Amino acid sequence: MAKDNATPVYFDDATGTLVFANERIELRPKTYAVAKFLAAHPQQVCSKEAIMNAAWENSIVEDQAVFQSINEIRRKFAPTAVIQTYPRRGYAWLIPTSSQHAIQSQSQTQAAIKRSTPQWLLLSVLVAVLMGSVAIGWFSFVGNGEKPSRLQEGPRFKATEHQALMVLPTDTAALTNDDRGLGFGAMQTVIERLPNESNRTIFQASDVLDIMDRKPVAEPADYFAVSGATQIISSELNGVPGEYSLLFTVWHSDGTQRHGVLHGGTIEQVINDYTEALMLQLFGELTRPHRGASSLLTSTLTHRAMTLLAQGETQTAIPYLESAVLEHPEEPMQRFLLARTHLHLGQAESALPHIEAGLTALDALPPQPLRGRLLYLKGVALMGNNLPAASHFLGAAQEAAEAQQDWLYHAYAKAMQGQVLIQQQRFSDAEPLLAESLRYQQLLNCPLGIAQGHLDYFDFYFAQGNTEKAQEQLQLAEQMVLERNLVIVKQLIADYKNKLSKS
Structure with a gap:
């Protein structure tokens, strides 16, 4: 029924x-x-x-x-x-109650058996049941003592432990103000997609918020004491349109933790992959074919590195990324992250071997946006000592990004080609590239990219000695930083102001 x-x-x-x-x-x-x-x-x-x-x-x-x-x-x-x-x-x-016993057929059958069964048979059945009860009671009693050995062979079956999963809202503090409200939507999406079965309870969003309102905690694991959950899932989302990263942790009531890191061009993509990764890690099952996963150690190392990078601890993150590369050397994403981190520190020579290894690994894989991104990093790494080679690889990066519709790095590549031309004092060739790059960033609605676009124009005008227009572009960039609370760009704005004041 x-x-x-x-x-x-x-x-x-x-x-x-x-x-x-x-x-x-x-x-x-x-x-x-x-x-x-x-x-x-x-x-x-x-x-x-x-x-x-x-x-x-x-x-x-x-x-x-x-x-x-x-x-x-x-x-x-x-x-x-x-x-x-x-x-x-x-x-x-929500459901009605009844004053009548619902299992009528069972009681009627039992009554019919009682009426038709001879008394001696009922008596023999009763004796057997009583003897069985005595035996069960004895074994249960002895089983609670120190012996006997025959019961210590182990149970005949193993009960399945019930899972109670509590998914916390995704931490979006690293995103711009416009996207910070997405954390609760991400939580609801994951809750709706996880299967709620007989041996598994998924806390509903309203229950999660109720628990969170009752008691502030220092870390997600503290919710075990007030929720009855067996697993708690926390996550944080950072990045910009076209390049998002989601870090998640599954906290177990026994104190163990498992980490994961996901990357995607859109928030929808990383949330979909987030649900898939949880299905695989928690239940060993998937709602759709999995595209491949790194080892547990690699995920843990990368998770730690990404956490440090988000905190501005760039140098500290490098050993974790290096260990992740050693653990999973054929994974191009780990190479990309390590190379990009070295470049952020101005260590082009350290970045280049990982860029080449990443490109070699991609040769055996289907086309994907990561190729264009690694080519972009190679172009940036070569700008310090080989501008023609840098221009070549930035052009290749632009073409690869366009083929994969990776518009973020398509815009990045154009802007960096413009920077090469500025260094070569080819200003008339640089300006269209800077304009197109800024237009793409505005279409992507990427605040960080828009701010960087105005700073590229600052370099364009400053190199020509036009400090008035350079200052206008700096003000536009600073306005974007203040409006969207782009903390990671504030120091860069200060450096540009200092550069302008010394001119």
């Missing part, structure tokens, strides 16, 4: 169980009391305090007990929605 919200539930106080859609549901005594209390007030919002007073009268318990009981009820009734959460207010029972 299909379960739906119109099917009534029967509370059997004699056995402490429920009957729903011809199936008997067993609950722990306190959970049964919670369910009965809520069902006695259908469609009414009952506060946690009222639930605790009803089910745990004269006892002092934590809110966690209510969350555990609510999750147990939801798991037992899945996929039927039986309880609605109202954040910061309480819970409401």
Whole structure:
């Protein structure tokens, strides 16, 4: 019989169980009391305090007990929605109750057997049941002592541990102001896509926010004490349109952690991959074919490095990226991250070997945006001592990025080609490239790219001695930095101001 919200539930106080859609549901005594209390007030919002007073009268318990009981009820009734959460207010029972026992066929069959069975057979069955009960009681009693050895051979079956997963909102503090509200949407997307099965409960978004409101914590693992979760998933998103990174951690109640790092051109892409990665890591199953994954150690090392980079600890991040490359040398993404970090520190000679290794690794893979990005890094690395070669690889990067519709690095490559031409004092050739690059950044609505575009124009005018127009471009860049709170560009703005003041 299909379960739906119109099917009534029967509370059997004699056995402490429920009957729903011809199936008997067993609950722990306190959970049964919670369910009965809520069902006695259908469609009414009952506060946690009222639930605790009803089910745990004269006892002092934590809110966690209510969350555990609510999750147990939801798991037992899945996929039927039986309880609605109202954040910061309480819970409401959604399905009707019945005063009649729902399993009629079973009771009728038992009655028929009783009427037709000879008394001596009933007596023999009763004796067998009693003897079995005595035997079970003895073995249970002895099993709680020090012996016997025959019971220490191990259980005949292993119960599956119930999972209770709590997905926290994605931390978007590193994004620009316009995108910071996406963290709750990302959480809801992941919650909706993770499978909620009989041995698994996914905390609903309203429950997560309720738990978070109750107690501020130092780190995600602190929520174990107040939620009843067995796994807690935290994540943080950083980057710009066209180049996002999502770092996530699965915290287990036994104190262990597992990390992951994902990259993508859009927020939607990394959130989709986030769900996929969680499916693989938590359940060993996927909703769609997986595109490949790094080893656990590589993911952990990269996660640590990306965290340090986000904190501005660039030099400290390098050993972790180097270790990730050693652990997974054929992975071009690790090479790209390490090369880009070296270039950020002005270490072009250290970056070049990883760029070449990354390009070689890509030769065996289908075309992907990473090729254009590595070619771009190679062009940037060569700008210090070989401008013609730098121009060649930046042009190749632009073509590769365009072929893969990687418009962010298409714009980056154009801007850097313009910088090469500025150094060569070919200003009439540089200006169209700078203009087109800035236009692409504006179309991408990338605040960081737009600010950098204005700083490129500062270099263009400053190299020609036009300090007035250079200052105008610097002001436009600073305005973007202030409007979008681009913390990582503030020091660069200060350097440009210093350069202007010395001219």
